[in-house]
Amino acid sequence: MIRAFSYNEFLFLLSAVQWTLALSAIAFVGGATVGLFIALARTSDIKAVRLAATGYIQLFQGTPLLMQLFLVFFGATVMGLDLNPWAAAALGLTLNASAFLGEIWRGCIQAVPRGQWEAASALGLRYPGLMRYVILPQAVKVAVPPTVGFLVQLIKSTSLAAIIGFTELTRAGQIVNNATFQPFLVFGIVAVLYFLMCWPLSLLSARLERRYALATR
């Protein structure tokens, strides 16, 4: 039975946006928390820690996100846990985001001039204080534009949760399309909704980048 695409279908798509946003928010907060430690480990003075962080980043950047989601989803079963698609997607995206943010922030930490490190340690600051009061506040400024840019990538990535069966925007689009058979209209609307979420962030990221480039010239 083919249904017509009506206002109700549109509302269904619109309400799925909240799940895309929720998944993005969780993955971003989780990814940022873990990613900070990855970035610190990646810039550590201890070689083993640095190598471990490099391996972690390369593993996540060198394999498809879809495989990572599958491995979390099916791996949980192997471990005797029963993860629903929502939890699996949130965990998988968190791990993935942490690797990408870790690598982005590594660059930002290393962009702080070497003299700042030397001056801070000459003043007697140890690692925690040195990071907390001298390096990270300066690194954050550099980090904002690429982090906002990454947010766009993250929102788009949440669409893969549809493949493991979590009903966010893309999955909602599939469901509506299966009922109405109007792929252009349905996925067109889905694309527009993603665009409305991502485009402002892209513009913001580009604007921040320009402002930062002016400030450091």
Place this chain on the structure above:
Amino acid sequence: MPVNYTFDFKAVIDSWDYLLQGAWLTVQLSIGAMILGLIVAILCALGKTSGPKPIRWIINAYIEVVRNTPFLVQIFLIFFGLPTMGVRLSPDLAALIAMVVNVGAYATEIIRAGIESIQKGQIEAGLALGLKPLQVFRYIVIKPALRTVYPALTSQFILLMLSSSVVSAISADELTSVANNIQSQTFRSFEIYIVVTGIYLALAMMFSALFAGIYKLAFAYDTDRR
């Protein structure tokens, strides 16, 4: 909760030739999309840097739309959407088109940055030496531009290869689809996806080595000004 799962890779080993076929299609799709995407990107970058205003506007719209919507939705639009306009596509062809459209937009921005890094004086010098415009474009603009952006461009290509796993959603017969098929017949999901993830990692390293080789062949010339 006790971990009493026994790994069984027999299902994976039994279907290694099928996996290999899938990996081969992933490689073919990726290389095809890289070459076609590069052509699209060079044309669009040219249009964006020196085309008339309407063309520039259309290219900008293309780039923004592709970069701000998920690849998966782009695939669905092409695979399910085009047939309603009377264009029937096989999953493999739809996958290739989606990959070209996607990577073309990202690569356009990268190559545009490369072209903009070429100084005007270089082009004028080339024309003054009597080179034809096409020769100027080939030797003075595009080759040094590609050389400048080579690292960014090739990492974009590797990202493309990895994201090609998403085309399994329309069951093109590439590596991830093959894995899904084996999985649904044997239920050895974890083992299969571990092996397939390893294959993707190996492919990523292979492409990275290939790109390093191409760089040495095509771009490793001395540019020091003396």
